Amino acid sequence: MDKSPQESDIAFIRALAELLRETDLTEIEVNREYGDDDVLTVRVARQITAAPVPVQVGVPTAPAAALPAPAGVPAAADPSDDPGLVASPMVGTVYLQGEPGSPPFVKVGDVVTEGQTILIIEAMKTMNQIPAPRPGRVKRILVEDGSPVEFGAPLIILE
Known part of the structure; x- marks a missing residue:
């Protein structure tokens, strides 16, 4: 496999990123084998920041x-x-x-x-x-x- 990005690999990475968004996962790693010595390893991760949630005062959990x-x-x-x-x-x-x-x-x-x-x-x-x-x-x-x-x-x- 040559080192230049191929359109199918880019589409694959974008699909993984979309899968993260749809499923609320924070990371996913996939190995794609093209042949004996030809493997593409892709790890897509995202940082989640939680929005503040109002807390009711006076109501103990x-x-x-x-x-x-x-x-x-x-x-x-x-x-x-x-x-x-x-x-x-x-x-x-x-x-x-x-x-x-x-x-x-x-x-x-x-x-x-x-x-x-x-x-x-x-x-x-x-x-x-x-x-x-x-x-x-x-x-x-x-x-x-x-x-x-x-x-x-x-x-x-x-x-």
Whole structure:
């Protein structure tokens, strides 16, 4: 295969990009074999930026209401009012540990550094590590392992 782009390859790449848009996938990789030593590998990816979603103040989400504050820590009326809130950046299923049976990423009282993984959110069969946005101590964990979360849902409070 010569190195100049062929019209069929360009059409193929455009079709893959359109498939990403239609299916809300973030990336796709395909290998096309033309012969023994003639392979075209195409990876098409896109960056998704989530639009801000208005959050109703005063209506606690089920996971936050289900978990009480640790002893000696006063419960905030609404976790979204807490300045240390870490909110979900996406819709998915939250996991507090890397795999079943392993220790959790963080526990109440742990000190975290900025960028440290605090939990995972599975979205569209992809495990997304959620980093601590700033250093601090884990004050409350507002979700249960394996529970579904919405965009903007309270996950953890750092102090």
